Amino acid sequence: MNTGHPILQVQGLSRAFGGILALNNVTFDVQEGEILGIIGPNGSGKTTLINCITGFVKKTSGQVFFKGKDISGKPPHKIADMGITRTFQIMRPYYSLPAYKNLVIPLFSPRAKRTGGWRGGGRLGDRNTVGIDILEEMGFERDSFVPYKMASNLPTGYLKRLELARCLALKPEIILCDEVFSGLSMSEIASMVPLIERLQMDGITLIMIEHRLRELFLVTDRVMVLNFGEKLMEGSAEAVMTDDKVKEAYFGSEKIEEILGDA
Ligand SMILES: Nc1ncnc2c1ncn2[C@@H]1O[C@H](COP(=O)(O)OP(=O)(O)OP(=O)(O)O)[C@@H](O)[C@H]1O
Ligand SMILES: [Mg+2]
Known part of the structure; x- marks a missing residue:
């Protein structure tokens, strides 16, 4: 708001x-x-x-x-660390790690430890679980194999979501998004719009x-x-x-x- x-x-x-x-x-x-x-x-x-x-x-x-x-x-x-995060126009995941492990790394940051990460409410639980929780919020189907796929094997639509998820690991106040819709089909964008709107509703x-x-x-x-x-x-x-x-x-x-x- x-x-x-x-x-x-x-x-x-x-x-x-x-x-x-x-x-x-x-x-x-x-x-x-x-x-x-x-x-x-x-x-x-x-x-x-x-x-x-x-x-x-x-x-x-x-x-x-x-x-x-x-x-x-x-x-x-x-x-x-102040909560100002960004995505990259040329995406920068750790390609040789599974998607959820890409979140475990920012979850080791001092800010994530302090805040508990997205939804953490000050307490950081098991980082693997928190990583999968955040991916699920960004539209990765929890019970599928997608969160466990190597980032190098993820299609662009999921890589864009992963960029946003990495920001969420820091419990951000601001996200600066550099072309998160580029390279996506109309239907991929249509499914991303509600995610963006939810981030705004959550105060980001x-x-x-x-x-x-x-x-x-x-x-x-x-x-x-x-x-x-x-x-x-x-x-x-x-x-x-x-x-x-x-x-x-x-x-x-x-x-x-x-x-x-x-x-
Ligand atoms: N590291 C750099 N070294 C030299 N010139 C640069 C560098 N980064 C950007 N520029 C130049 O600064 C200008 C602005 O570039 P920038 O990447 O910010 O544009 P942009 O609006 O993001 O473009 P696009 O829509 O293509 O992503 C361009 O002329 C670019 O060539
Ligand atoms: Mg640019």
Whole structure:
């Protein structure tokens, strides 16, 4: 539930790679409990934004505040320990481990020990069982062989769910999702949407980067558009999609119609 209080405040965030300004003075707030969509053409700086917020890439300038505390410049493990988690556009499971063992590893983190992991209520039970519990919440059928499959043998739909499950092992306050719908079929996305909605109902704040706009708009409260590293606009899905600057950024109105589809 959106509480109306900012949980994350990004102020003037910039990152240069040599001569390329991948992020240029980006400022925005995320309200506690909301789902903020972030869209923009390829190379517009979306992943760099997540990388800078979560400490995987150092900012060139600007600040990020979590609940009023400046977290910019902190290393990724410190930021994750505060409950700010992320998925990867190029998925990063431990491929040679079974799916549930991929969760046992983050369940050894200090935050998981402190919190008990997702649903742990401060007590961490047997890590294997907790790992399977979390996978089940993310749509892995508990009594099937899927949680025990090597991650290298999982289809994309399950790997995307595994990325989210790994965040849940840390009992996150925020999940930054980098294209969790990409590579999925319409029916796979349709089964993932209720999972995302449940995370929001459970009080997690979500930032969702997506190219799958129509599907994204099913879940977002608000959308921000990046273009060439700059914030182009933010507003409701409808406001964003009817904005001429946004249509221009997506190379013309036909292209945006194509992205939205006519379903
Ligand atoms: N490590 C890096 N070294 C050099 N340039 C980089 C690096 N990471 C990103 N860039 C550049 O920064 C710009 C923004 O890239 P970024 O990956 O953030 O875009 P994106 O919006 O996530 O794109 P996509 O939709 O294709 O995932 C691009 O021009 C990219 O080539
Ligand atoms: Mg990206």
